[in-house]
Amino acid sequence: MSDHEQLESQIDQWRGYVQRRRAISAGDVEEMEDHLREQVTDLTSTGLDDDEAFLVSVKRMGNLDEVSREFAREHSDRLWKQLVLVPERADGGTNPWRELGVVLALAIGAGIAVKAGIELIDDETAIMRNVGLLVLPFLAGYFAWKRKLTWQVAAALLIPFALLAVVLNVYPFEPMGSTEFLAASHAIVALWALVSVAYAGGRWRSDARRMDYVRFTGELAIYYVLLALGGGVLIGLTVGTLALVGVDFEPVLEAWILPFAVPGALIVAAWLVEAKQNVVENIAPVLTRVFTPLTIVMLLVFLGAFSTAGGLLDVDRELLILMDAVLVLVLSLLLYSISARDALAPPGLFDVLQVVLVIAALAVDAVALTAMLTRIAEFGFSANKVAALGLNLVLLVHLAWSAWLSVGFLRGARTFGPVERWQTRYLPAYAVWAVIVVVVFPPVFAFA
Incomplete structure (x- = not known):
């Protein structure tokens, strides 16, 4: 590795470290990087080599945790604005109100798909097999829009979605059989792996993007649980209040609210993770x-x-x-x-x-x-x-x-690099095993 390549690698590591300090926005990270590069250039002109100049420059930048805290204090007004539901648009960024509209449209679309599935498929086990197919394409659609996927990548994603739909609905599963349950549960894993391709913007081989998806999955689970708990409290209070005045709210709850709220909350939670990932420190x-x-x-x-x-x-x-x-x-x-x-x-x-x-x-x-x-x-x-x-x-x-x-x-x-890379490079093994269980197991075990 040349001295220049080694310097760029060190700056990449430094930038990744700074980006994890959530109070510092992407624009400020770029400004800090420009300042770092200027200092490296000045120091190399005095006779220091790239490695020495980089270490001295980073030392001069100060403790980044303290920088992050100081930045948050001095820019508390901007930080607060970022924490509200719809932040101000950064230069060149997507209009946040437009993104909110897309998210709500996809959330409603997921609810309509689930509601239509319940109405049209008079079979609980069939709905169980297809629940991932009814919801996760809308999540993949959000990331396809957000990452501006090319038509080629989007089309490549549609093919495995369609193949899984055919397998789950054409195979002659024995009602309530083991292979049906296994196919339904493992299909979720396979579909989640497909969503990761959309999340990565088509860069599915990138270790960094895969690790970002791991982080996103964990934070999505947290946001979803919080939304579910908050929604559960509101629904419980509504049901209890209406019951006191003699109104039975449960039929409306079961027929309309839950089919829309449960899948819709997943899309909204994904949007919240995306919107707030650069604002507060990772939980x-x-x-x-x-x-x-x-x-x-x-x-x-x-x-x-x-x-x-x-x-x-x-x-x-x-x-x-x-x-x-x-x-x-x-x-x-x-x-x-x-x-x-x-x-x-x-x-x-x-x-x-x-x-x-x-x-x-x-x-x-x-x-x-x-x-x-x-x-x-x-x-x-x-x-x-x-x-x-x-x-x-x-x-x-x-x-x-x-x-x-x-x-x-x-x-x-x-x-620590090899430890981290092993996790991301092994993850496809779970998707491969899930596909084997969905596609191969039913005919091998006679669909029982």
């Missing part, structure tokens, strides 16, 4: 530091539950299903915490806790895998068992290599 560091030690305790409790369950054949089937859910939760927590970590920071106590979390999850996964293989050897194969076994194997590879890379980072043998 991920706080959540991960609270829930990582609690999750470690939970995993240790589950290991204790396994040890007292007797033989592996005696392990309850529901317990194994619960273990898969816990492992997925652990993976989500791991990804979310990595997405929020400063890649330039040295190893610390929280990194040690993460390694403990991953190792505990590996132990649980190993026990669960052994129990599953034992049950398969004793009772034979089934769609549910093979799907669970496959998911555990995919998780095992992910967690094992994450542990190996993280231990190397703690020992100083490597930087």
Whole structure:
């Protein structure tokens, strides 16, 4: 790598660090970068090499956390305006009122699709299979509009959406069969992976965009839960008030409000994540530091539950299903915490806790895998068992290599970059497995 390329790489890392200080807007980051480059140029003209000039310039820029706080204090009026529902438009940016109109139109469209699906499809299991197809295309549409996707990329996205729709509705599933439930649940994962392509603006190979999508997914879940809790309180108060005057509001609630509010809130929550991501500090560091030690305790409790369950054949089937859910939760927590970590920071106590979390999850996964293989050897194969076994194997590879890379980072043998890149580059494995379960499992197991 040439000296110039190394300098550009260092400036890229510095810019990424500054951008995570949410009180500093994108325009101010560019201004700070220009100032940094001017200082580097001035210092190199005095005889310093690029690396020395960069380090001295960054030192002169001061502590960025303090800069962020000072900036927020001095520009509190602008920061407050950014925190309201519709911020002022930045130069060259999209009209926020226009974006709000697009978001509301898509949210209403998702509600209409769900309502029409309920009215036209007189089959609860069929609605269950298609719920992702009724809602997620509208979310993908928002990002396609927001990222200004080319027609080629948009058309390429429509093809897998259409293929999944054909598979989910043409396959002759046995009513309430295992393959139908597996196809419906795994289709959500496959569709969510397709939405990531729209979110990334077609740059689906970019590690940075994939990690942004991980962060977006976590924050979307938080916003959605908050909207759901707030909406639930309002609905509860409305139902209670109307009941006191003899009005039964539940038929209207079930027939109209919920079919529109539940999918519409997802689109609105996505917009809120997008709109506020550069305003306030990411909530991920706080959540991960609270829930990582609690999750470690939970995993240790589950290991204790396994040890007292007797033989592996005696392990309850529901317990194994619960273990898969816990492992997925652990993976989500791991990804979310990595997405929020400063890649330039040295190893610390929280990194040690993460390694403990991953190792505990590996132990649980190993026990669960052994129990599953034992049950398969004793009772034979089934769609549910093979799907669970496959998911555990995919998780095992992910967690094992994450542990190996993280231990190397703690020992100083490597930087944090490989740990982060492994997460984003392995994520497509889950989408591939989901597609296999949706497309291959039903005919293999006779659609039962």
